[in-house]
Amino acid sequence: MNIPFVNEPFTAFAVQENREAFEDALRKVQSELGREYPIIIGGQKITGSQTLHSVNPAAKDQVIGTVHQADRELAEKAIQTAAETFHTWKHTDPNERARYLYKAAAMMRRRKHEFSAWMVYEAGKTWPEADADTAEAIDFMEFYAREMQRLSEPQPLVRIAGEDNELTYIPLGVGIVIPPWNFPLAIMAGMTSAALVSGNTVVLKPASTTPVIAAKFMELLAEAGLPDGVVNFLPGPGSDVGDYLVDHALTRFVSFTGSRDVGLRINERAAKTAPGQKWIKRVIAEMGGKDSIVVDNDSDLELAAESITASAFGFSGQKCSACSRAIIHKDVYDEVLQKVLERTQKLTLGSPLEMQSYMGPVIDDKAYAKITEYIEIGKREGRLVHGGGTGDPQGYFVEPTIIADVDPQARIAQEEIFGPVLAFIKANSFQEALEIANNTDYGLTGAVISRNRAHLEQARREYFAGNLYFNRKCTGALVGTHPFGGFNMSGTDSKAGGRDYLLLFTQAKLVSEKY
Numbered sequence: 001m002n003i004p005f006v007n008e009p010f011t012a013f014a015v016q017e018n019r020e021a022f023e024d025a026l027r028k029v030q031s032e033l034g035r036e037y038p039i040i041i042g043g044q045k046i047t048g049s050q051t052l053h054s055v056n057p058a059a060k061d062q063v064i065g066t067v068h069q070a071d072r073e074l075a076e077k078a079i080q081t082a083a084e085t086f087h088t089w090k091h092t093d094p095n096e097r098a099r100y101l102y103k104a105a106a107m108m109r110r111r112k113h114e115f116s117a118w119m120v121y122e123a124g125k126t127w128p129e130a131d132a133d134t135a136e137a138i139d140f141m142e143f144y145a146r147e148m149q150r151l152s153e154p155q156p157l158v159r160i161a162g163e164d165n166e167l168t169y170i171p172l173g174v175g176i177v178i179p180p181w182n183f184p185l186a187i188m189a190g191m192t193s194a195a196l197v198s199g200n201t202v203v204l205k206p207a208s209t210t211p212v213i214a215a216k217f218m219e220l221l222a223e224a225g226l227p228d229g230v231v232n233f234l235p236g237p238g239s240d241v242g243d244y245l246v247d248h249a250l251t252r253f254v255s256f257t258g259s260r261d262v263g264l265r266i267n268e269r270a271a272k273t274a275p276g277q278k279w280i281k282r283v284i285a286e287m288g289g290k291d292s293i294v295v296d297n298d299s300d301l302e303l304a305a306e307s308i309t310a311s312a313f314g315f316s317g318q319k320c321s322a323c324s325r326a327i328i329h330k331d332v333y334d335e336v337l338q339k340v341l342e343r344t345q346k347l348t349l350g351s352p353l354e355m356q357s358y359m360g361p362v363i364d365d366k367a368y369a370k371i372t373e374y375i376e377i378g379k380r381e382g383r384l385v386h387g388g389g390t391g392d393p394q395g396y397f398v399e400p401t402i403i404a405d406v407d408p409q410a411r412i413a414q415e416e417i418f419g420p421v422l423a424f425i426k427a428n429s430f431q432e433a434l435e436i437a438n439n440t441d442y443g444l445t446g447a448v449i450s451r452n453r454a455h456l457e458q459a460r461r462e463y464f465a466g467n468l469y470f471n472r473k474c475t476g477a478l479v480g481t482h483p484f485g486g487f488n489m490s491g492t493d494s495k496a497g498g499r500d501y502l503l504l505f506t507q508a509k510l511v512s513e514k515y
C-alpha cells in the first residue's frame with residue numbers, strides 16, 4: 001500500500017545548501033553538453049540520416065546536444081514495434097506498470113536538480129521555473145501510478161442475484177505522444193506516463209526545441225527497468241514524421257499538447273480512417289489559451305498587481321496559462337496599472353544560469369520574431385507603458401512588455417502571443433469585465449481578484465475557463481490539486497493531473513457471468 005499522494009515540494013533557494021546543490025547540478029550538466037542522442041526503438045539505439053542541434057536559447061552558439069532525427073521509415077518501425085510490444089504490455093499487471101513509475105519518480109527525485117539544470121540550459125528556464133517543472137514531472141508519475149492502481153481495483157456495479165459482473169479498464173493500443181517544449185519535462189513525462197501506465201505502448205515524438213530533456217527521461221525509464229518497446233523515442237520534424245504517425249492505421253490514439261493550429265490539424269487528420277484501420281482514433285488535445293485576470297473595484301490591489309505580474313511574466317509568459325490580459329474595473333484601472341508597472345520595472349531579464357534572473361529568454365528565433373511582431377502590433381493597438389525592447393543579442397531575450405488601453409477586440413487581446421506581453425483592458429463594470437474575459441475562442445485559465453462575494457459567485461457560474469482561480473494568480477496548477485485543461489479552442493476538455501485523466505487512455509470492458 002502506498003502512502004497517499006502529496007505534491008512534491010519546491011526547492012527553497014534562499015537556503016545556501018540548496019543553492020550550492022543547484023550550482024553543482026548546473027556544472028555537471030555543463031560538462032555533459034554537446035553529446036549525441038539516438039532514436040530509440042524497441043530499446044535499440046538508432047542513428048538517423050540527419051541530426052538536429054538543440055541550442056541554448058540564452059546563448060545561441062551553445063549546443064546542448066545533437067539529436068538524431070527519424071524519417072518516415074523509422075516512424076513505421078516505431079509504430080510496428082509499439083504494436084508488437086502492446087501484445088505483452090497490455091497483459092502486464094497494472095501494479096507492476098505502476099511500479100515502473102514509482103521507481104522512475106524516486107530516481108528523478110534523487111537527481112532532481114540535474115533534471116532542472118537541463119531545463120535551464122535547453123529551455124531557458126529560471127531556477128524556480130525549472131524546479132517547479134521537475135516537481136510536476138515527479139507528481140505526474142506518482143499520481144498516475146496511484147490512479148492506475150485505483151482503476152484496476154474492482155469497480156462498483158449494481159449487483160443482481162445469480163450473476164457475477166466485472167468492469168475493468170483495459171488499454172487502447174499504440175499511442176502517439178506529442179508534447180510541447182514549454183514544460184519539456186513535466187508535460188512530456190506526464191503524457192507519456194499516463195499512456196504507459198494505462199497499458200498502452202507509446203511512440204514519443206519530443207518537441208524539436210527540447211529533445212535532450214526528453215532523451216534524459218528515456219534514459220531514466222530504461223534505468224527504472226521499463227521493458228523495451230513500451231516507449232519508443234522518435235525525434236523528428238513535426239510536420240513530416242508527425243503527420244505520418246497521426247495518419248497511421250495502427251495508431252489508436254494521439255495525445256497532443258501544443259498550439260491550436262497543430263491540435264486542429266491532428267484532430268482533422270486523425271478523424272480520417274486509414275485503410276485497414278479498425279477503430280476510431282481518439283485524440284486528446286490540450287491547446288492554447290488567451291487567459292485573463294479580472295480585477296474588481298472592491299479588491300486587494302496589491303494582490304491583484306502581484307497576481308498579474310507573476311502570471312504574465314513567469315517563464316517569459318510562455319505558459320498556456322499565462323495572463324496576457326488584465327481586465328480592470330475602471331475605478332481601479334490607473335492604480336492597478338501603476339502597481340503592475342512598478343513591479344515589472346523591478347523584474348530582472350538575464351541568463352537563467354544566474355539565480356537572480358527573474359526572466360530568461362524566449363525559446364527560439366521563431367518565437368522571438370513572433371513576439372516582437374506582436375509588440376509592434378500592440379504599439380499600434382494601445383499605449384506602450386513598459387518594455388517593448390529586447391535584451392542580450394546572444395540569446396532570444398524579450399523585455400516584459402505592458403500595453404495599456406487595449407480594445408477587447410484588438411489582435412493582442414484575442415490572439416495567443418506566448419511571450420511576455422500583457423494587455424491592459426478597462427471595463428466599465430464587473431459584468432462587462434466578465435463578458436470581456438469570455439470573449440475569445442479559448443477557455444483555459446482565468447482569475448478574479450475581488451472581495452465581493454456576489455461577484456465571485458457570479459464568476460463561478462459565468463466565467464468560462466477550465467481552470468478558474470479566485471484571489472490568486474492564474475498559473476501554477478498543482479497535480480491532483482488543480483486538474484488542468486481548458487474549454488473551447490483550448491482543447492478536448494481533458495484534465496491532466498485529475499482523477500478522470502486515465503479514462504482517456506483506457507476503455508471499459510464489462511464481463512457478465514450467469515451462474
Ligand SMILES: NC(=O)c1ccc[n+]([C@@H]2O[C@H](COP(=O)([O-])OP(=O)(O)OC[C@H]3O[C@@H](n4cnc5c(N)ncnc54)[C@H](O)[C@@H]3O)[C@@H](O)[C@H]2O)c1
Pocket residue numbers: 178179180181182183187205206207208237238239240241242243246257258259260262263265266286287288289319320321416418444484485486490491
Ligand atoms: N493546454 C495545455 O495544457 C498546454 C500546455 C502547454 C502548452 N500549450 C500550448 O502549446 C503551445 C506551445 O507549444 P509548442 O510551440 O510546442 O506547440 P506546437 O503546436 O508548435 O508543437 C507541439 C508539438 O507538436 C509537434 N508538431 C508540429 N507539427 C506537427 C504535426 N503536423 N503533426 C504532429 N505533431 C506536430 C511539435 O513538434 C511539438 O512536439 C501554445 O499554444 C501553448 O498554449 C498548451
Ligand SMILES: N[C@@H](CCC=O)C(=O)O
Pocket residue numbers: 182183318319320321474475476477478484
Ligand atoms: N499547468 C501549467 C501550464 C501549462 C501550460 O503551459 C500552469 O498551470 O501554469
